[in-house]
Amino acid sequence: MPSLRFPKSARLSRAGEFARLRREGTSFHGKLIVLSVLKAEPEHASRVGIITSRRVGGAVQRNLVRRRLREIIRALRPQMDRGWHIVMVARHAAAAAEFARLSAEIHALARRAALLLPA
Numbered sequence: 001m002p003s004l005r006f007p008k009s010a011r012l013s014r015a016g017e018f019a020r021l022r023r024e025g026t027s028f029h030g031k032l033i034v035l036s037v038l039k040a041e042p043e044h045a046s047r048v049g050i051i052t053s054r055r056v057g058g059a060v061q062r063n064l065v066r067r068r069l070r071e072i073i074r075a076l077r078p079q080m081d082r083g084w085h086i087v088m089v090a091r092h093a094a095a096a097a098e099f100a101r102l103s104a105e106i107h108a109l110a111r112r113a114a115l116l117l118p119a
Helices: 015-024 059-079 099-112
Strands: 026-029 033-039 047-051 084-090
Touching: 015 033, 015 047, 015 084, 033 099, 047 059, 059 084, 059 099
Parallel strands: 047 084
Antiparallel strands: 026 033, 033 084
């Protein structure tokens, strides 16, 4: 069984990585999240970055949204294809959304972006 951890090595952290994804990637828009993807090295695990700007809310709301998004991605990682760089940008409505609604939207966007392995 694959590990359900979400280590720092699986996260995008450098500004250059975010800029390249914004420049060259493809975006999929939802009501709560904007998902941007870029195919990277297929032999490496997919890496994820999360952006929560001040538009989402105060620090408490932004941190809550980040924790929720990390948990959703942590659980989704075993089903994801390898070799992708992914950035999730939270919209203002994400702060008020329930966990289940956030999770459903991320799953739908991941299917649209073809990030999930065939079942």
